[in-house]
Amino acid sequence: MSHSAQIGANSVIGNATSIGEQCKISNSVIGEGCSIGKNVLIHGSYIWDNVIIEDGCKVSNSLVCDDVHLKAGAI
Numbered sequence: 001m002s003h004s005a006q007i008g009a010n011s012v013i014g015n016a017t018s019i020g021e022q023c024k025i026s027n028s029v030i031g032e033g034c035s036i037g038k039n040v041l042i043h044g045s046y047i048w049d050n051v052i053i054e055d056g057c058k059v060s061n062s063l064v065c066d067d068v069h070l071k072a073g074a075i
Contacts, residue, residue: 011028022039
């Protein structure tokens with residue numbers, strides 16, 4: 001996990017998940033084996049296992065199932 005990432009108190013991060021620089025995660029659950037790029041905002045969401053979220057994505061009040069790949073800049 002990047003030192004510049006901000007993880008809110010009401011969030012859980014699974015094993016073997018990487019989180020890029022300047023990410024903000026709040027009120028969310030992130031599964032195992034996920035890859036989260038730089039400048040990603042995740043709020044009020046459940047991210048299942050082995051999900052790839054590329055740079056600049058914004059995920060809010062969402063459920064993202066196993067093995068999904070969100071391309072850069074997706075909202």
